[in-house]
Amino acid sequence: MIEKKAQLPHIAGYKPCYRKLEAGKSYLWCSCGLSKTQPFCDKSHLGTDMKPVRYLAKQDGEEVLFCTCKQTSDSPFCDGTHNKLRDVYENDDPNNQINRNIPLIDHDENGKAMLGGGCYVSRVEQLILQEHTNLKIGAVISSQTGARYQSLFYAEICQGESPIISFGNRDLVIISTQGKGTITISGRDFPLEIQTGIYIRPQEAVSITNPGSTPITLYISVCPVAERPEFLPQMPVNFDDAYADRIAVIDTAKRQQTANRFFQILVNKRMGTQSVTQFIGEILFSKAFPHRHLYEESLVILSGDGYIWTETYKAKVSPGDVIFLPRKLIHSLQCTAPDGMLVVGVIYPGDNPSIDY
Ligand code: FES
Structure with missing residues (x-):
């Protein structure tokens, strides 16, 4: 037998x-x-x-x-x-022989550090912004900068009501990083707080009202890729009630653990997106082992300093910076802040930020 x-x-x-x-x-x-x-x-x-x-x-x-x-x-x-x-995330030694040979690249006069393979870091404070009444807006990621799937716009809104913004038949996913006010999505008002994830459905439009003197700052991801917003004369009243939940608040109780790193999904299919996912990740003092993904990814650094590495260069990253990662590019994010780093990522097309290879 x-x-x-x-x-x-x-x-x-x-x-x-x-x-x-x-x-x-x-x-x-x-x-x-x-x-x-x-x-x-x-x-x-x-x-x-x-x-x-x-x-x-x-x-x-x-x-x-x-x-x-x-x-x-x-x-x-x-x-x-x-x-x-495994109990410990697969870390990499930033001082090993291979990594010691990878040079540090500086940001150019436009605040961009190009790391090869289409990856770059953008310092948004050096971005040239277009003004439309109380709104200043500029593209950080677009097809002009090598993106194939997603765009990202940085926006500042001063006191008052902003113009009405539309990106047509695309999903918008926003992270707010400064200021408080109201966000109106196709006629429906929601409170706008700092470090909140927001989802806007295709064909809907959006405006922001800032009651204070501190500018509201937003990072607006647009999927699929778009070159510029359209400004509408009137707010459409086409809010999609089938998906009424649009605001995602950071909640440590909702974090998932992957070894010694954490992430919380903010916006995904649960809110009605097709294949765009926004998450917040917490990275401890460490350098991840080099890896890649099948999705295109943008990362906004909320807090903590560090370096983004590719196989050819590394560049410094600080709060407010945006990192663009093309599909299948080998990279690694290093946190050098003793208190850790907080990042907000948008992956597209994709629904699981923990899949790497
Ligand atoms: S879940 Fe088995 S290799 Fe990723």
């Missing part, structure tokens, strides 16, 4: 496997973790209760991340669970 092997799965790896698939081809993913041909089955599961999972590729060039830790809840794909399997 054949003896049954112990119940599995076995952890075959701590990072997912990237594969580009062929339309109509079926892939047999190893679920037991014993296969020597990861991430695919080699029949090592025979004699166990585990079975491989078949995946039929939908289109040519489909890019996927197959789970190798075998603990995913989204088999055969990675769902970020691999980051929870």
Whole structure:
């Protein structure tokens, strides 16, 4: 009689496997973790209760991340669970031989530091802003700067009611970083507080009322990419009541842990977005191990200093700065502040900021 092997799965790896698939081809993913041909089955599961999972590729060039830790809840794909399997986040030594050879790049006269591969840091205080009555606005990320999926605009609103802003048929996700007032979304008013995530649905418009003398500052992410806002003569009254929850407040009780880092989802499908996700992350004094993502990402530093690294350069980052990360670019964020760093990220297209490879 054949003896049954112990119940599995076995952890075959701590990072997912990237594969580009062929339309109509079926892939047999190893679920037991014993296969020597990861991430695919080699029949090592025979004699166990585990079975491989078949995946039929939908289109040519489909890019996927197959789970190798075998603990995913989204088999055969990675769902970020691999980051929870070890007590300590996979850190990198900023002073090792490889990192010592990576030069520090300065910000240019426009406040930009280019790190190669399309990645850059932008200091918004050096950005040239366009004025429209009490609103000043400028593009930090757009197709002109290499983005393919998302734009990001920095805006300052002085006392009074701003012009009515529209980006047409796109999702808007905002993080406010200074000042208090009211945000009106297609005729519906919401209180605007500091460090709040806000979601505006396609075809809706927005205006901001600032009752105080301190400017309100906003970072407005636009998905898909847009070059400039449109200013409307009248506020449309087309607020989408099917998704009435638009304000996301930072709440440490809602944080999720990935080893010794934390994040809280602010805006995602729960609020009605298609495939844009906004999160706030807390990074302790450390440098992450270099990694990449399948989504395009923007990061706004809320507090704490550090460096963003690619394989060619590193650049200093400080509160208020924006980092742009193209898809699949190897990078690493280092926090040098003893009290840690707070960042707000927008990923698109994507719904899980803990998936890396
Ligand atoms: S590799 Fe298993 S969840 Fe990411």
